[in-house]
Amino acid sequence: GNGAQVPVLVIGTGYGGSVAALRLAQAGINVHMVEMGQDWATVAPGSDGKIHPKITSPDHRAFWMRTRTKQPLSNFLGFPIDKNITKHAGILDAEDFAGISVYQGRGVGGGSLVNGGMAVTPKRENFGTILPSVDAAEMYSTYYPRANAALGVGSIDPDWFERTSYYQYSRVGRKHAQRSGFAWTFVPDVYDWNYMMAEDNGSVPKSALAQEVIYGNNHGKKTLPKTYLAQAAATGKVTISSLHRATSVRPAAAGGYDVVLEQINTAGDVVATKTVNAGKVFFAAGSVGTSKLLVKLKATGALPALNGEVGQGWGDNGNVMVGRANHMWDATGDVQSTIPCSGIDNWDAGGAFAEVAPLPAGLETYASFYLAITKTQRRAAFSYNSTTGKVDLSWQTAWKQDSISMAKTIFDKINRTEGTIYRTDLFGASKIWGDHLTYHPLGGAVLNKATDNYGRLHGYSGLYVIDGSLVPGNTSVNPFVTITALAERNIERIIATDL
Template identity: 80%
Template sequence: MSDSVMHDKGSKGVSRRRFIAGTSSILGAVALAGHPTAAQAKAAAAAAPIDPGAHVPVLVIGTGYGGSVAALRLAQAGIDVHMIEMGMAWDTPGSDGKIFCNTTSPDYRSYWLRTKTKQPISNFLGFPIDKNTPRHTGILDAEEMGGIIVYQGRGVGGGSLVNGGMAVTPRRENFGAVLPSVNADEMYGTYYPRANAGLGVSTIDPAWFDTVDCYQYARVGRKHAQRSGFPFIFVPDVYDWDYMKQEAAGTVPKSAVAGEILYGNNHGKKSLQQTYIAQAKATGKVTISPLHKVTSVAPAAGGGYTVVIDQINTNGDTTTTKTVTADKVFFAAGSVGTSKLLVKLKATGALPNLNSETGKGWGDNGNVMCGRANHLWDPTGKVQSGIPCSGIDNWAAGGAFAEVAPLPTGIETYASFYLSITKNPNRAQFSWNAAAGKVDLNWQTAWKQASIDMAKTIFDKINAKEGTIYRTDLFGTYKIWGDHLTYHPLGGAVLNKATDNYGRLHGHPGLYVIDGSLIPGNTSVNPFVTITALAERNIEKIIATDL
C-alpha cells in the first residue's frame, strides 16, 4: 500500500482513524472480490488428471513435504508415480498478473472454501478485521476442529506454499524426545543434510541483516532478547536471500519485502514447487491431479488397492467420482488429512486391519502467539519482510523456542510479534463420529495453558526488563495469547506405533504413511525439515526392501 494511503501528505504523524484503516487493510480488511480469469480456467482444463479406471504402480495422496520426497525418490528409482492433490496447481496468474494474493488484500485466492477470512490475527486496536471473500478453493485452510484452528496449505506444494520457510533442524540433544525410535546418527549424518540440500536451505547474511530496514523488527527482537539474557539465533530459511537483497534495493518485484507470507509468495521463496516437485516432474515419471480428493482406499480383489477419488471444482463441488487401482499407496495428506482418512477407513471397514494406534498422538507443536507493545524509542519499522529469520531459544530452561515474527502492516506499530513453539505435553486423538459421518478431534483449548506458561518464561522476563506490556488487541478483546490455533499439526499415525519404524501401515502391506502424521506432536522447532528428513530416510528403506 502506498504511503499516500497511510499518511496525510506532508503530515508528520498518522491520525488514529487512518492508523486503524491502514492497519486493518494490511491485515486483511480489504477483500478484493475478484474471480478466476479465463486463463486460469483454461489452464485447469488443460491439466491431464487421472483417468477413471486407471492402474498406477504408486499413488501418493498429497503433495506436501513427505509426498514430494516420496514421488521424487520413487521416480528416480524408475517407478511411475501419480500424485493426488486436493488443492489447486497454483501455476496460473490471476487478473492482477500474480499467482498469489498479498497478505494485505486477501481475495478469492486466500482461503479454502470460506466466505470470510479467518486470519491468525483477527483484531487490531479493538476492531475485528476479518472480511468477506468469495468462496473458492483458495490456498490457506483454516480448519476448525476440537477446540483448535489448524492452518494448512492447499495446493500443489502443500504447507510449503503458505509457511514462513523457517527451515530449522532440531538440536541434536532434543532429537531423542522427537523421534525416539529413529537413529539420530543416521538422521544428522545423512538425512538432515539431504533434506536441507533438497529444500535449498540457507541463512541470512548477518551483515545485511544489521542494516536493512525490512528487518528492523527482528533487530528490536534481538536487542530485547539479549538484554534479558536469552540466546538469539539466526534461523535458516528456504528464501532466496539474493533475491530479497534485490527486493530491498528496489531492482526486482517485491515479494517478502511487500509482506507476502500467509497466502503464498510470488517470487523469492523456494517452495516445493521449485525444489522437490520440479525435480520429480522433470523425471517424466510423475503426474499430478490437482482438485482431486481421495475418499476411500481398500484392498482390491486382484491385489493392490482400490482408490476412490472425487474431482472437485473451484467451488468445492464434486464434479466426477473416479475409481482407480494402485499397487502401493502413500498417505501424505498432512497430519490432519492423513489421520482423518485413516481413522475413517478403519472405522468404516475399508481398512479393518489398521491397529488401535491409528488416530492417536496428535499435537500442535506447542504453538502459541503473542505480541508486545514497545516504547516509542523502539520502532519496529513500517516495512517488514514477511520471511522470519531469527528466534529466541529458551527450550532447555523454559520449554519454549520463539520465532521473531513479522507484523507486516505497512505502518509503524511499535509492536513485537512472536510465534512460540513449546514443550506442550498434551496429545489429542482423532475418532470416527458415525452419527455425523465425520472425524472428530478431542483437542481442548485449555490444554494450551501449558504453552502459555512456557512462552511466559521468555516474554514476562523481557517485559519486566524493558518496562513493556503485552498487546491485548490482536486475538480478540483483552486477549493476550493466540491460543486458538496451530501452524504445525503433527501426529495421528505415529511412527513405530500406527506404522512400523519406516512408515509401513500395520495390517495392510503396500500402504505407507510418509508425512507429519508420523511425528508424535512436537519437534521442538518448525517441523518441515524433520518431516522432509524422515521421509528421505523412510523412502530410501522402502525402495531398497519393498520395491
C-alpha cells in the first residue's frame, strides 16, 4: 500500500527478477515484486474454458493494450489476418518503436509466459563476444548449470521425435539442412517433454500440441511461476503486486529510494498511485522496460547521476523470420507442436543459427518456417523525447538487411539444393523476410558500462540492473538461459557483499 517500506523492491517478474527474488529470500531478506501485467494464475477462464487462447485465435487475452491484434505472421496465403480486439492487459506486448516492433511477455513470469521455452546455452567459444567482462570458466562450471537446473531444462526423447506426426516439420527441416551440408542439432527446452508425449497419446489435455504458445500455454511449459517464483513463494518472504507499474525511482531524503507505482485495471486505467520506500531497488523490467525507465529517470532529473551508457548498446539478437515453399512430397504436417526442438547451425561460417519453427495453421501448408538468430553488429540507443514524454529507440528497419544476408547463407543454399523458393505470403505484399520485429530485445544498460561488472548502477548505491538489459545486444542463441545464468552470478556477489 501507499507509504509502505520494503527492504528490497524488484521491478518486473521475468527471468532476472525471479532469480533475484528467490536468492534474496533464501538469504533471509524480504522482497516485494511489482509487475505491470496480470497474475495469470488468478485469472478466470474465458468463454472457451481456457485462460490462454490458441495461436490461431488471438483475442483480448492475447495482446497488451491494443485495439487490433498484431500477429507476428501478419498474413496467410497473402491475406491479412489481424482483427479488432478490446483493449486489455493481455499476455503479449507488441511494442512499436519507429523501426521495429519488440514482442515481450506481460504478466507474473514475464517472457516465460509467451516464449517457446528454447533453453540454449551458448557455445563456450562464443561466450567471450557475448559478455566480454565475465569470467567464462565460472559461468560454465557454476552459473549455467545452476540456471539450467532451476529452469528445468530438458531434451526431447529422440525415439519419439522420429515417430510423432507433430514433429514432421522438424524432420523435414533436418533433411533439408543435412542435404545442404549444414549442422542440424536438437534444441533443449523447458517444456515438459513427458507431458508433451502424454498429450500425443491423448492421456492429458493438449497444449503444445493444440496450437498454444505465444499467447500463453495452458499446460506443459515450466514457466517461471512453476519454477523460480514457486520456490520464491515457498520461502514466505516474497510478495508480488500484479497490475502495478513502476514509473519513478528517486533517492529519498530519509534514505533508500522512493518508488512511484501506478496500479492499473485490466483496461489500462490508472486506479491508484502509490509511493513506497525501498532500501534497494532491482530493475528487472526487461531490456526495453528497464532501459525506458532509466533513460527517462536520468533525463527528467530523478536519477541524474546515471552515466551516459544508460540507454546504449541495444540489439535485436539479429532476429529474422522466413518461410520456404516445399515440394508436395515434403509436407510439413497438418498438426505441428508449437515448441521448436531443433536448429540449423551456420554461426561460424555464415553468422546465423536458425530454429526450425512451427507454422501451426491446422492444415497442411507445405511450408518450412524458421526464426534465425544472426551475428549482426547493429546497436541502437534509447533516448528521452521531451516533446512526447516517451522514450524513443534509434533502430532502423534497413539494418535488418545484415541479418537477412546472414540468414540467406543457410536458406539460399537449401533452396538451391531442393529446387525450392521462399514463401511470399506470410508477412504481406510479396514480402519474404519477417524483418519488422524481434522476440529477443537485449541491452540498454550494459554490464560493466552502465553498471559495474555485477549490475550495480553507476551513480547510486543500492540500485541494480538484473535482466536482459545487461546483455549487449546478442547472445548467439536464444537468450533466456544466459539472462538467468548472469542473474545467478550477479545476485550471488551482491548478496555476499552488499546485504
